[in-house]
Amino acid sequence: MKLCCLLLPNFPFRCETLRQPELAGRPAVVTYSVGSQKLVLDHSPGLKGVERAMPLQQALSRQRELAIVQADMAHYRGIFDIVLDRLEQVSPLVEGSVLGDIYIGCGGMERLYPDDRALVQVARQTVPADFEVRCGIADGKFLSRLMALNNSSDGFEKAAGDIAGLLKDMSCDLLPVSLKSKSRLHDFGLHTLGQLTALSRPQLEAQFGPEGGLIWKLARGRDNTPLYPRLSEETIEESTSLPSPVTSLEVLLLAVESLLIRAFGRFGTRGCGVRCIELWSRTSAAEYWQKTVHFKEPAMTVAAALRRVKQVIENCPQPGPVEELGMKVVRLGRPGGQQSSIFTEVRSSDKLESDIQQLELKMGAPQLFKVKEVEPWSRIPERRYTLTPLSR
Incomplete structure (x- = not known):
């Protein structure tokens, strides 16, 4: 193309x-x-x-x-x-x-x-x-x-005519590969794309793994990477400046909740939910932090979105005290239909599981457990079984 x-x-x-x-x-x-x-x-x-x-x-x-x-x-x-x-x-x-x-x-x-x-x-x-x-x-x-x-x-x-002639004197530094691979190419005395064309694909893959195959193709001007055009979707942006630099997770989550409330207020009447959020922050030392939060099912409420955002913030700590916080809702979606079972016993079980999940969310930790075999052959009784949350 x-x-x-x-x-x-x-x-x-x-x-x-x-x-x-x-x-x-x-x-x-x-x-x-x-x-x-x-x-x-x-x-x-x-x-x-x-x-x-x-x-x-x-x-x-x-x-x-x-x-x-x-x-x-x-x-x-x-x-x-x-x-x-x-x-x-x-x-x-x-x-x-x-x-x-x-x-x-x-x-x-x-x-x-x-x-x-x-x-x-x-x-x-x-x-x-x-x-x-x-x-x-x-x-x-x-x-x-x-x-x-x-x-x-x-x-x-x-690009027209002799592609090999166009590329032969160009530097290997132009390849879209890691800085480490570029450094190794120079260590091997391979400084131009023309020098790479003298090598076979197995030779490059032996030294660089899968990236070696990519180097072999690109040095010959072959690139079948598809074009990924932008998707025209509505985006909703919200941001806030905190009164003072914040390190507390609880305060950060309160700020995130405030942003989510404002975002949901702009589309909440459409019956849509959040499928993807780009969350960012700026610290007092001007360091930038950004993460993309994906939702398997659209988050239809602020509480549902906040639970997922909390997991991301806990797993990816901030680089310093946060002064500014913002988010961009980049994708909305509607929930898929879920049909209830025709059997009374199954519906009761589903309702019980839902009640257990609500209880655990309220308490902040698993409350019901089940005994699961781990190493039943072990000579140590404590290692034969373990307790796992019932909701898993």
């Missing part, structure tokens, strides 16, 4: 310069946290030796005088969504899963745009002038992205 790739280089950093103009022209990095480790999300244009996903300490060892900016993912995503919304007026097939990387489906657009140049011209005009735009057209995501990276003018690059 023919795709047009629009790259917005250094997108997070340029978003920061819009609200902090003093960063323009300075060597700087935008960082985010993964557990206790800080990684580079983006950097100022032209900064050598620094790459995305690189540990901050490694970046500082290569560039000592760096301005460090904590990533504000909600801000970047908001600006990026505005760009994607505008581009959907150009083509209905727009994918933007990675900040700054946009793919547009070109198939069936001949009546609107007589040639590729006309499509690219309209797309460029749609993107705000604050961002640099590079365009490339090819069959497949990887090849179109390489063409965009190779373009630095107001036009576009198109």
Whole structure:
């Protein structure tokens, strides 16, 4: 499928310069946290030796005088969504899963745009002038992205003719693989895509596992990754600023409950429930935390949604005291029909199970247990059986 790739280089950093103009022209990095480790999300244009996903300490060892900016993912995503919304007026097939990387489906657009140049011209005009735009057209995501990276003018690059010749001198660092795999490729003396084409697929898979097969295909310009266009669904956003930094789980849940009440108030009369929530927070140290909460069945009440959100917050602790909290309801749904049994005994059993679940939710812990065999052959009596909650 023919795709047009629009790259917005250094997108997070340029978003920061819009609200902090003093960063323009300075060597700087935008960082985010993964557990206790800080990684580079983006950097100022032209900064050598620094790459995305690189540990901050490694970046500082290569560039000592760096301005460090904590990533504000909600801000970047908001600006990026505005760009994607505008581009959907150009083509209905727009994918933007990675900040700054946009793919547009070109198939069936001949009546609107007589040639590729006309499509690219309209797309460029749609993107705000604050961002640099590079365009490339090819069959497949990887090849179109390489063409965009190779373009630095107001036009576009198109893959045609000898694909192997186009790729042979390009760096292995352009491959969409892990930083560790790129480092190993250089350790083996493999610096360009042309050098990779001299190797067989089994040789690469022997060293890199399944990622080796991907490297083998991409080095030859083969990429059958499908386009995943955005789904036009209603989203509901709510956020709040806390009076003071909060670390207590109970206070966080009260804030989440308040946001859920406001969100449910905007769609509660439609008979819909929540199927997916994007929950985010910002700490007093400007660290960003985000998790996507999925629901197997639509949560029809605030209490049902809060129970699932509580599980996520407990399993994924905050990176620090929380100052701001927000959520985006990205998918709504209706509950599936559930038919009761015609047998009285089964209906009674179902009602009893429901009553037990309500009791446990109210008490906050399992209240009824059953004896289950674990190691009946054991010589130690205590290891032969165990108590498990009746509701499991």
